[in-house]
Amino acid sequence: MTTHPEQGHGLVPRPERTPEAVRVALARVAPHRLGEREQHQGQALATAIQDGRIGHLQHWLTHGQVQVEIERRPDLHARHHAALAAVNESGGKDAPEFRAAMDELHAVETEARQSAPRAL
Secondary structure, eight states: OOBSSSSTTOOOOOOSSHHHHHHHHHHHGGGGGGHHHHHHHEEEEEHHHHHTTTTHHHHHHHHHHHHHHHOOHHHHHHHHHHHHHHHHHSTTTHHHHHHHHHHHHHHHHHHHHHHHOOOO
C-alpha cells in the first residue's frame, strides 16, 4: 500500500480495488462524500442490470478510486480544489479561464486514475 500524510498523523493507505476497501478509504478521507458514492453505486448497479454489462460497475469502482486518490494526496487535493474554485469563479463556459481550469481538473483526475490500482 502507498500512503501519504494525514494531518501529521502518518499516512492514509491507498485502498485495494474492492468496493468495500474504497468505501472505507473514502470514509476516512472524505466522509461527506459517502452519500454521493452510494447514489452512484445504485445508478451503476441499475444500469448494469438493465444493460447486462458489468462495465458500469467497473467504471463506478474506478471513479471511486480516483476520488479517494484525490482526497488522500495533498498535492492532488490542493490542485483539484484550486481548479474547482477557478471553474466556479470563471464566469462561465465562454470565459478563457474556464477552459484552463477544466483542463487542470482533467489533468488531476488523469494523474489520480494512473496512480490507482488497476483491475486484474
